[in-house]
Amino acid sequence: MAVKVIIPTPLRQYTEKRDAIELEAGTVAEALAGLTSKYQGLRKHLYNEEGKLRSFVNIYLNDEDIRYLQKDQTPLNENDIISIVPSIAGGQNLQCICS
Amino acid sequence: MALRLTQGHIDSIAAHGAQEYPNECCGAMLGVEVDGAKEVRQLAPLRNLRHDRARAEELLPLSEPEKESEKNRFLIDPEDMLRVERDARKRGLDVVGFYHSHPDHPARPSRYDREHAFPWYSYVIISVEAGKPGTYTSWTLQEDRSEFDQELIEVLGVNVPQGATAIAESRRQG
Numbered sequence: 211m212a213v214k215v216i217i218p219t220p221l222r223q224y225t226e227k228r229d230a231i232e233l234e235a236g237t238v239a240e241a242l243a244g245l246t247s248k249y250q251g252l253r254k255h256l257y258n259e260e261g262k263l264r265s266f267v268n269i270y271l272n273d274e275d276i277r278y279l280q281k282d283q284t285p286l287n288e289n290d291i292i293s294i295v296p297s298i299a300g301g302q303n304l305q306c307i308c309s
Numbered sequence: 310m311a312l313r314l315t316q317g318h319i320d321s322i323a324a325h326g327a328q329e330y331p332n333e334c335c336g337a338m339l340g341v342e343v344d345g346a347k348e349v350r351q352l353a354p355l356r357n358l359r360h361d362r363a364r365a366e367e368l369l370p371l372s373e374p375e376k377e378s379e380k381n382r383f384l385i386d387p388e389d390m391l392r393v394e395r396d397a398r399k400r401g402l403d404v405v406g407f408y409h410s411h412p413d414h415p416a417r418p419s420r421y422d423r424e425h426a427f428p429w430y431s432y433v434i435i436s437v438e439a440g441k442p443g444t445y446t447s448w449t450l451q452e453d454r455s456e457f458d459q460e461l462i463e464v465l466g467v468n469v470p471q472g473a474t475a476i477a478e479s480r481r482q483g
């Protein structure tokens with residue numbers, strides 16, 4: 211299936227500044243594998259040392275989080291759009307460590 | 310890279326911080342990269358998903374839930390993020406960074422901020438002391454994730470004393 215992967219701004223430095231990559235894949239896992247073999251610098255930002263998707267990274271297939279589909283085994287249809295969506299979080303120091 | 314925004318953007322971030330006090334506020338900044346600077350064109354104030362404990366915990370579990378809450382943590386719902394990114398793309402803009410408040414804490418990034426940041430984005434922090442917005446700063450994460458660098462804030466059309474003072478302070482504090 212021909213699908214498109216949308217790349218968020220901080221990861222575009224690894225995709226030659228491209229904001230969307232088109233490729234052929236049958237599942238979400240295949241699409242991400244294709245993407246990271248073409249753009250190897252992306253790998254460490256998407257996967258941890260055990261080869262699992264990082265918890266700061268969400269993958270959407272069209273409008274659905276793949277967590278609630280069949281995760282990375284979710285099958286793809288022609289013209290599907292996969293979005294890499296970063297989890298944005300932060301906060302402040304729990305105890306004031308200022309001296 | 311410097312971050313450019315207008316006084317109106319700064320006022321909106323300050324107002325959002327004051328409105329959410331004593332909780333943390335958060336939002337995305339949409340803009341473009343021009344002449345080696347990120348120029349903000351629009352703000353997207355967002356809900357702090359830490360108010361929805363169950364969903365937040367499912368997306369990004371807390372390590373010390375008895376100490377952590379919406380008062381000292383923020384999380385942006387990926388659904389909101391997806392919507393904001395799509396909206397930005399439609400208008401030829403990008404998400405260039407995010408802002409959040411530090412209620413009763415200085416406008417300096419915490420370790421938790423660093424651990425959860427992505428390179429390239431600008432992270433604006435505004436301190437809100439006893440409900441009143443104070444100092445604001447902007448930071449970008451180094452490529453190897455080891456440290457945040459303070460970023461120059463340029464208020465469009467104005468020479469910004471805040472940015473300069475903040476940078477001098479951070480040097481003094483090491």
Ligand SMILES: [Zn+2]
Binds near residue numbers: 300301410418422434
């Ligand atoms: Zn923070």
